Amino acid sequence: MLDDIEVKRLILRTAAQDAEAFSLLYQRTSPTLMGVAMRITRRREMAEEVLHDAFVKVWNQAKSFDPLALQPVAWLTAIVRNRALDLVSSAEATRVESFDRHDDDENGNALERLLDWSDQSDAGESLDQSRAEHSLRDCLQELKPAERQAIALAYHHGMSHSELAEHLKKPIGTVKSWVRRGLDALRTCMDTCAGLAR
Amino acid sequence: MKFSSHPALDALAAEYVIGTLRGPARRRFERAIAAEPLVATRVTYWQSRMNLKPAGAGAVQPSASVWKRIERDLNLRSLAPPWYARVSLWRNWALAASAALVFVFATQWLRLSDPKSDPNAQLASIAILAGDDAAVRGTTVSALISKDGKRLALRSERAIVAGALRSYELWLLPEGGGAPISLAVLGSLDAEFTVPSQQVGRIARGAKLAVSVEPAGGSKTGAPTGPVILVGAVS
Numbered sequence: 001m002l003d004d005i006e007v008k009r010l011i012l013r014t015a016a017q018d019a020e021a022f023s024l025l026y027q028r029t030s031p032t033l034m035g036v037a038m039r040i041t042r043r044r045e046m047a048e049e050v051l052h053d054a055f056v057k058v059w060n061q062a063k064s065f066d067p068l069a070l071q072p073v074a075w076l077t078a079i080v081r082n083r084a085l086d087l088v089s090s091a092e093a094t095r096v097e098s099f100d101r102h103d104d105d106e107n108g109n110a111l112e113r114l115l116d117w118s119d120q121s122d123a124g125e126s127l128d129q130s131r132a133e134h135s136l137r138d139c140l141q142e143l144k145p146a147e148r149q150a151i152a153l154a155y156h157h158g159m160s161h162s163e164l165a166e167h168l169k170k171p172i173g174t175v176k177s178w179v180r181r182g183l184d185a186l187r188t189c190m191d192t193c194a195g196l197a198r
Numbered sequence: 199m200k201f202s203s204h205p206a207l208d209a210l211a212a213e214y215v216i217g218t219l220r221g222p223a224r225r226r227f228e229r230a231i232a233a234e235p236l237v238a239t240r241v242t243y244w245q246s247r248m249n250l251k252p253a254g255a256g257a258v259q260p261s262a263s264v265w266k267r268i269e270r271d272l273n274l275r276s277l278a279p280p281w282y283a284r285v286s287l288w289r290n291w292a293l294a295a296s297a298a299l300v301f302v303f304a305t306q307w308l309r310l311s312d313p314k315s316d317p318n319a320q321l322a323s324i325a326i327l328a329g330d331d332a333a334v335r336g337t338t339v340s341a342l343i344s345k346d347g348k349r350l351a352l353r354s355e356r357a358i359v360a361g362a363l364r365s366y367e368l369w370l371l372p373e374g375g376g377a378p379i380s381l382a383v384l385g386s387l388d389a390e391f392t393v394p395s396q397q398v399g400r401i402a403r404g405a406k407l408a409v410s411v412e413p414a415g416g417s418k419t420g421a422p423t424g425p426v427i428l429v430g431a432v433s
């Protein structure tokens with residue numbers, strides 16, 4: 001599990017163009033981020049391309065990292081996810097059959113995986129962070145199963161609307177409205193949770 | 199169109215973060231994140247909410263070539279400080295040098311304090327010197343030599359110290375009766391010193407050792423000039 005405090009320190013040193021810190025940051029985080037990229041791209045070469053592009057971006061944009069706005073690992077993950085999504089959009093056709101081989105069943109294994117993704121007992125985690133995670137967990141459970149699964153597949157595996165439609169064997173309009181309604185309900189729930197927690 | 203005033207701004211931000219906003223729409227939205235603070239705020243909101251940290255279990259080791267390409271493309275090697283400016287290098291060097299120094303001191307100290315550790319430093323008795331002069335009567339002085347013949351020592355039972363303006367001089371009396379050869383000028387008959395290199399190996403059975411009293415600093419003539427107070431055969 002990555003230590004947010006150490007990762008933050010390394011990002012801040014990278015922002016000062018410290019090549020040694022940048023190399024350490026890569027050593028610490030690249031296997032985890034490679035895993036994130038692999039789940040979205042489903043192909044090793046493409047995931048390595050993503051990792052390369054993402055770290056070039058980290059080096060160039062570390063100065064814009066705002067430790068108050070985002071957890072450092074979330075910041076890195078967002079960069080990797082963005083790059084992975086960019087690359088897979090241009091190669092969607094080749095991805096579809098590899099999803100079919102994937103063993104997520106229709107009844108929401110994807111959600112279990114999504115929740116397993118996060119380790120709750122993280123020492124480096126702030127109270128706000130764990131509160132956000134708990135409210136996300138609770139709020140995902142509140143969603144209708146179809147909405148929850150569509151969001152989990154999109155987030156975890158980087159599926160587009162058309163990939164979701166193909167994977168879930170539903171019309172694209174249906175999955176689009178699942179995603180949109182699910183996200184809407186999620187925001188309402190998380191805002192309420194956050195309000196109650198404070 | 200400004201995304202800040204888009205009625206579905208929040209929904210778009212959410213779909214951007216979970217990744218279902220794709221293609222040209224995604225790129226337009228990305229430009230809006232950079233240009234419009236309100237859009238960036240909504241994206242940060244969703245990023246901080248949809249923040250499930252990846253667990254170690256899903257980790258995949260990338261191949262080594264990925265880092266090599268990053269390093270090359272960003273030209274990182276040119277940014278690395280020159281070797282002489284690296285703090286870690288000097289720190290490590292200083293640590294290593296200190297450790298080496300401690301090691302050297304420790305071994306030297308052990309060697310000095312424990313003569314057995316160096317066989318050449320062990321001294322063995324080769325002669326007992328004695329005489330009738332009042333200064334030395336009733337006491338014996340032994341001569342000891344190192345195994346390699348390069349160090350010689352005198353050990354007396356009690357302190358015998360040369361008087362004011364006087365020195366003792368130790369002579370080698372070669373076998374067969376050649377001229378005495380000066381080995382050392384001493385202030386006291388309890389001393390250890392290096393044998394002159396030409397005499398190494400000549401302090402052997404058949405030769406004799408003698409001590410004379412000389413002016414301070416030793417004989418001016420190269421031969422004994424004062425009374426011989428001690429003499430003994432090398433055995």
